Amino acid sequence: MPRDFLKDVKDKYDVIVIGSGLAGLTSANILGRAGYDVLLLEQHYKLGGMATWFKRPKGHIFDISLHGFPYGMLKSCRRYWNQEIADRIVPLRGILFDNPQFTLKTTYDRASFTDLLQSKFGVAEATIKEFFDTARGMNFYDDQNLTTKELFERFFPGRNDITRLLMEPITYANGSTLEDPAITYGIVFSNFMSKGVYTFQGGTDLMIGLMKDELEANGVDIRINCSAEKINTEHGKVKSVTVNDRDIQCRSVVSNANLLTTIFKMVGEEQFDKDYLEDAKAVRVNNSSTQVYMALGPEDHIDRDTGDLLFTSTAERFETNRLLSRDITSRTFSVYYPDTRPHDQRERHLIVSSTNARWEDWGNLDNEAYEASKQDLIETTLDALEKYLPNARERVVYTEAATPRTFYHYTRHHEGASFGTKFEGLPVSQALPSQITGLYHAGSVGIIMSGWLGAINYGVIVSNEVDQLLMQ
Amino acid sequence: MTSAEIRAAIIDILETIAPDEDLTNLDDAKEFRDQMELDSMDFLDIVMELRKRYRVQVPEEDYENLVSMASTVSYLEPKMVDIPAE
Ligand SMILES: Cc1cc2nc3c(=O)[nH]c(=O)nc-3n(C[C@H](O)[C@H](O)[C@H](O)COP(=O)(O)OP(=O)(O)OC[C@H]3O[C@@H](n4cnc5c(N)ncnc54)[C@H](O)[C@@H]3O)c2cc1C
Numbered sequence: 008m009p010r011d012f013l014k015d016v017k018d019k020y021d022v023i024v025i026g027s028g029l030a031g032l033t034s035a036n037i038l039g040r041a042g043y044d045v046l047l048l049e050q051h052y053k054l055g056g057m058a059t060w061f062k063r064p065k066g067h068i069f070d071i072s073l074h075g076f077p078y079g080m081l082k083s084c085r086r087y088w089n090q091e092i093a094d095r096i097v098p099l100r101g102i103l104f105d106n107p108q109f110t111l112k113t114t115y116d117r118a119s120f121t122d123l124l125q126s127k128f129g130v131a132e133a134t135i136k137e138f139f140d141t142a143r144g145m146n147f148y149d150d151q152n153l154t155t156k157e158l159f160e161r162f163f164p165g166r167n168d169i170t171r172l173l174m175e176p177i178t179y180a181n182g183s184t185l186e187d188p189a190i191t192y193g194i195v196f197s198n199f200m201s202k203g204v205y206t207f208q209g210g211t212d213l214m215i216g217l218m219k220d221e222l223e224a225n226g227v228d229i230r231i232n233c234s235a236e237k238i239n240t241e242h243g244k245v246k247s248v249t250v251n252d253r254d255i256q257c258r259s260v261v262s263n264a265n266l267l268t269t270i271f272k273m274v275g276e277e278q279f280d281k282d283y284l285e286d287a288k289a290v291r292v293n294n295s296s297t298q299v300y301m302a303l304g305p306e307d308h309i310d311r312d313t314g315d316l317l318f319t320s321t322a323e324r325f326e327t328n329r330l331l332s333r334d335i336t337s338r339t340f341s342v343y344y345p346d347t348r349p350h351d352q353r354e355r356h357l358i359v360s361s362t363n364a365r366w367e368d369w370g371n372l373d374n375e376a377y378e379a380s381k382q383d384l385i386e387t388t389l390d391a392l393e394k395y396l397p398n399a400r401e402r403v404v405y406t407e408a409a410t411p412r413t414f415y416h417y418t419r420h421h422e423g424a425s426f427g428t429k430f431e432g433l434p435v436s437q438a439l440p441s442q443i444t445g446l447y448h449a450g451s452v453g454i455i456m457s458g459w460l461g462a463i464n465y466g467v468i469v470s471n472e473v474d475q476l477l478m479q
Numbered sequence: 480m481t482s483a484e485i486r487a488a489i490i491d492i493l494e495t496i497a498p499d500e501d502l503t504n505l506d507d508a509k510e511f512r513d514q515m516e517l518d519s520m521d522f523l524d525i526v527m528e529l530r531k532r533y534r535v536q537v538p539e540e541d542y543e544n545l546v547s548m549a550s551t552v553s554y555l556e557p558k559m560v561d562i563p564a565e
Contacts, residue, residue, distance in 0.1 A: 041531065079520075086496075086524065464520055471527050475536060 012232045012251065019256040020046040020228070021477055023248045024263060025235040025273075028056025028418075029459055030449040031263030032218055033087050033466030034473070038261075039225035041474055046257070047227055048250055050234035050419070055215040056263070057418055057425070058459060066353040067302040067405055070211045074341045074361065075099055075180075075316055076459045078202035083463050092217050095208045101314035102204060104175070105394075106337075107323050108168040112314065115176075116203040128169055138162040139200070145193030151430070155192040156185035171325035175318050179339050181457045182293040182363060182426040184327035191430055191454040198460070204316065210348045238262070238273045238446065245445035259445040259473050263466075265420050266290065266428060266436050266448050279442050283435075290432045293454070294331055295411035295423035297364045299388040302405040303356040313342055313395060321391075333368040335384075338391055358396070358403075360388045366422035369411045381408045426458070427451025440472065447473055484564045485552050492528045496521050507548035529555075533562055 021043040024035040032054065035047045053059060060070045085093035102115045111127060113119045117139060124130040141162075155174065163169040170185070173196070177183060180199070183191055207214045222229060237249035238260055247254045262269040270279065270287050279287070303309065320337035322329055330337050339361045345354040372380060385406050392399040411423035420427075433453025439446055449469040451457040456465040480488070490502055493515075500515045511517050522545055529535045535558050537545070544554035 079518075083520070467520065468523060471523060474527070474530065478530065478534070478536075 012230055013253055016046065016228065016230065016253070016255065017044070020044045021257070022046070022259050022261060022473060023048065023235075023255060023257040024261045025238075025248065025269075026050075026056065026263030026450065027054040027229075027231075028263050028450055029058050029462040030451070030456075030466035030469075031056070031261065032215075032222065033463045034261045034263070034449050034470045035227045035229075036218070036222055036225060037087055037467060037470040038473060039222060039227040041470075043474075043477060045227045046255065047222070047229045048233040048235050048248070049229075049231045051417065052231050053215075054219055054229070054231065055211065057414075058211055058215065059417070060211040063302070063405060063407070065302075065405070066305070066351075067300075067355060067357065068210060068212065068348065068351070069300040069302075069357060069359060069407075070343070070347075071298070071359075071409075072459070073206060073211050073347075074339065074359075075204035075206060077198040078205055079198055080205055080207075080460050080463070083460060083467070087463065087467055088218060089221055092214060092221075095214070096205050097208045098202075099204045099206050099315040101312075101316070102176075103314040103317045104172065104319075105317065106171065106320040106325075108171060108325070114203050115199070117200050120173075120200065123172075124169070128166070128172075130163065130169070134162060139197075142193040142200075143197040145190045145197070149190050151188045151190060153189040154186055155183070155189045158189040158192065159185075167324050171320075174327070175320075175325060175330075175337070176339075178327050178330055179318070179361065179363065180426075181454050181461075183454050186327075187454060188430050194455045195458075195461075206315075206347075208346065208349065213348070213350075235262075235264070235273065238269070240274065240278055240443055240446075243278075243444055245443060257445075258477060259447065261447045261449050261469060261473060263448075263450045265418075265424070266432055266450065266452055267292070267421055268419065269448055270435075270439075274443065274446070283438065283442055286431070286438075287435050290435055291429040292421050292424040293426040293428060293451075293457070294363050295366055295369075295414055296409075296425045297362050297369075297384055297411070298409045299360040299385055300405075300407045300409070301358045301360070301389070301392070301399075301403045303358075303402055304404045305353065305355070307356065307402055308354075309342055309344065309356045309358075309396065311344065315342055315344075316340075317342070317395060319391065319395070330363045331365050333364070335362050335387065338362055338388065340392065340395060358392065360392065363425075364411055366411045366415075370415075370422065377410075377412070381410060384408050384410075426454070427456070428453060430454055440476075445476065480559045480562050480564050482552050482556055485555050485559055486548065488533070489525075489548065489551055489555075492525055492532075495528070496524050505548060507552075510546045511548070512546070533559060535559060535562075 024047045027049040039045045081096045159170045235250045239247045247256045317340040322336040341359045343357040414423035436448040436452045449466045526537045
């Protein structure tokens with residue numbers, strides 16, 4: 008007999024949350040804490056979605072998406088999770104840029120950028136101030152026609168180097184390009200810029216573990232290895248969810264699964280208005296990623312001066328398109344020192360290299376070509392690392408690569424999308440409950456609701472609406 | 480609740496949302512944003528706390544009433560008049 012992952016599940020819940028990414032986890036926590044009966048379904052055997060990690064023999068633990076997030080995480084974790092989780096959020100101080108246009112180190116906050124833009128790039132202080140204030144003052148209902156490129160041109164005409172400094176990290180953080188609306192840049196950038204880049208001390212595994220404890224304390228019924236197949240409706244309202252051949256009744260559903268999967272596969276086209284479907288079909292997903300995971304031997308160590316987060320490139324000029332190319336010229340290296348996991352006695356040093364990538368370059372390769380392409384990715388990454396870690400090739404004792412296919416496999420996101428959808432996904436996500444009463448989507452959409460903080464905050468925004476509905 | 484009690488209730492909520500802010504000199508006529516660091520998530524938290532503590536619903540289109548202490552209290556008065564003070 009296969010194990011029944013739904014053993015003793017109830018017949019009916021107030022809320023069923025589909026998916027345990029950070030948005031799903033946060034929704035489940037808030038609604039559980041508010042006293043509702045919550046069922047959380049996750050198709051994978053681990054919670055966390057893209058906030059994940061993996062272990063390899065000899066004590067290596069690799070984090071997938073723990074490269075950095077804004078200060079706002081601290082507040083959100085304190086309020087929507089607990090103090091213990093918030094207390095582990097610490098700053099990353101060594102942010103490095105190295106490319107043919109400039110090489111510099113920054114703490115990635117407004118003071119540091121103001122200083123650099125004046126001293127290294129020769130920009131007047133007043134212009135810098137105006138730029139920051141403009142970015143900070145942007146709201147998501149502002150003009151969507153202005154592109155990020157136009158925003159930079161307005162303040163720093165002809166300065167591709169400044170565009171690179173201000174844009175490259177954001178492109179890595181959420182896949183946005185110079186053609187995306189300037190408001191997405193403004194909102195995300197002002198979030199990041201206020202107080203630097205932060206990380207979770209203890210590793211993703213510890214954070215998700217602490218979140219699981221909190222969910223259990225708030226009475227959330229958590230079920231792994233449970234893939235929700237169908238969201239069933241009746242008279243325009245959600246009625247139940249089909250999972251592992253069982254129908255479970257509910258008053259509302261929060262889907263943390265991909266927005267398009269939720270609409271087209273789990274609910275079905277026939278349940279929506281024509282106009283809504285048209286908008287939904289026009290939603291573009293964001294790009295995917297590749298990563299190379301590299302571990303040093305147990306006796307070896309990386310000098311702290313190497314930095315924490317290295318934005319490197321060999322491309323002469325900055326173009327967001329090139330960041331997606333299979334012909335990789337730009338990489339972000341995240342360096343993990345032993346204090347990433349202070350409780351771990353093994354004191355390992357690791358490096359994860361990330362690039363943005365397109366599904367088309369990986370999705371359709373036959374097995375042999377795919378394996379060769381992966382190996383090539385590892386080899387070229389080791390070559391590029393040499394500049395920052397001398398003798399990298401001899402010192403790295405373990406390597407592994409992830410591609411858009413890997414991300415698709417683990418999260419079921421269309422084309423392995425790493426950062427949800429482009430901007431137009433947000434209104435489609437928000438309008439879901441106006442199509443089907445009781446059905447909500449919470450998860451990376453619209454660029455601004457992406458990343459760890461964006462996903463958590465969107466989970467909160469959606470829980471507020473669910474609470475409003477259920478209280479009536 | 481009287482308007483003074485509503486004001487005290489809002490202060491109590493603000494204290495949990497922004498524990499680092501000193502609220503003793505808050506100017507009721509001025510916007511919250513000009514006196515303390517509040518972002519859109521903070522305003523959402525005020526709405527959620529009001530619902531949790533007093534079962535008062537503030538629909539999204541009414542959020543603009545929460546800009547200052549004075550406007551918040553006058554918006555909430557009719558909604559909270561029948562709620563007994565704690
Ligand atoms: C390589 C990479 C690096 C990143 N680095 C950073 C970073 O440094 N900082 C940062 O802030 N962000 C980073 N991100 C982005 C960040 O990880 C994501 O934006 C965020 O974790 C997404 O959360 P989410 O709630 O949208 O859902 P997801 O993490 O996408 O989770 C969705 C969950 O739903 C589950 N699911 C799907 N379908 C079903 C179903 N039918 N039934 C049950 N369960 C289902 C999936 O298994 C998954 O667990 C990175 C992402 C990638 C890919």
